[in-house]
Amino acid sequence: MGDGVRIQAIERAIMIMNCFTDEEPELRLQEICDRLDLNKSTAHGILNTLKHHGLMEQDPETQKYRLGLNLLVLGGKVLNRLDIRTVASPIIKDVCGKTDETVHLGILDGTEVVYIDKQESSQSMRLFTAIGTRYPAYCTGIGKAILAFLPIEDQAKRIPDQLNRFTANTLKDKREVMEHLKLVKQTGYAIDDEENMEGLRCVGAPIFNHTGKVVAAVSVAGPSIRMTKERLPMIADLLCESAEEISRRLGYKK
Amino acid sequence: MGDGVRIQAIERAIMIMNCFTDEEPELRLQEICDRLDLNKSTAHGILNTLKHHGLMEQDPETQKYRLGLNLLVLGGKVLNRLDIRTVASPIIKDVCGKTDETVHLGILDGTEVVYIDKQESSQSMRLFTAIGTRYPAYCTGIGKAILAFLPIEDQAKRIPDQLNRFTANTLKDKREVMEHLKLVKQTGYAIDDEENMEGLRCVGAPIFNHTGKVVAAVSVAGPSIRMTKERLPMIADLLCESAEEISRRLGYKK
DNA sequence: AACAGGGTTCTATAATATAGAACCATTTTA
């Protein structure tokens, strides 16, 4: 299996675009032909094609060519695919559609998790949150999913020494949390079993970037009467697949 | 004279790249073929070519395609060509080489002009400035070159009601300055005839952006003994040409 | 006026992009 077929005309277009630099943002047809040893007529056709699609511009006065603004548009799309929110948004919608529960995307800020995106359940009884809403990381599924995959030194810093007990289920102290996070790391996802709020259950799964670091998590949250112990595994599976897909798109490689 | 020749293969490559959006940053070969009504084999060759040059990436696990990082590089080149400092830098060097006087690039900030780039004369007696140096706009060639091309309402705001007299040549009051700016606008460049500093003369010429607004100016400054009345016209001509070239590269159209 | 430089248009054909088919791998379906 060699390098595969390459279309000469397209390669030539790319090589022409690569002739332009910060030092030489504008070039003449003849200059391009000299550099690439291209026939003038051939190069002209290529430049005209690029020009037609906004990937090249030609100054009407000087007739010099320069790279076109549509390259900014294409470059911006590359940038946006690297932005986690953009990457996760369609996936969050998909998970919400399949579970009909509220799906969040969250990141860690200090000892708290912050929701940076969400897709809400269509059911009347559901968790009310706003983007920007914060909760302590240690008692939420989404927060724990991030904490579990942090380096140990970082973990300790992100869990307060004194925990607030929000419910009877809230984990008791820092030591218990850190033991629990070991389990989460093994399972690959975290469950908030009414630890943050009575009557609410949540599953959270971690998202990794291209360097292998955990950078966010995605979660499904809903009333305990709907988020039953029987239903949780299915949701957890779906969520893990979805988190993996987001991670993959961020350049994560196992 | 129609639209000129367009190379089909290259058009197809561009159309493939344009299939990718923020909502759908990744696509399958089959999806691309369906959208563009392309033969699978043809599209494969095109994608492989783009891939080889970094304009496309393919995820080894899922085999989905996505836009490649080299589009960021090309987009960055477009951005940089729109950045005034980058654009002006080689031209400033060129002017300095031809005049062997200190050349500045300056922008307006409030009522002051700020130097944002420079190229210094090689002669031992020369104007000492640093990037970031500020002077009142109304008594410098570079400042006046900008003021003169501002809308009238803006002009008034950029000239203090009370002027400092730096030298015997400093213009006397706001009214005199605004009259003088009318002349500058007609001439197309401004001269500081020892108004800011005794023994120093300076010529300034305006730079316009793609919207037609004056955004900066470029200047040649030197000791009066070298910047003689006889020499000024030559310097002014060179400077105006250079300012026009910078403007043109910023997308300015007369 | 002639020439040079530089972009644009035109056209015949050499070259190659293309499409169809086969192949390979993985996933889905019965």
Place this chain on the structure above:
DNA sequence: TAAAATGGTTCTATATTATAGAACCCTGTT
């Protein structure tokens, strides 16, 4: 489990088109 479907990759003959050479047009210089 086997067969079918899906989806990417490779191969090849040829239809199509990208290509190169030449002519044309415009501007600037000698």
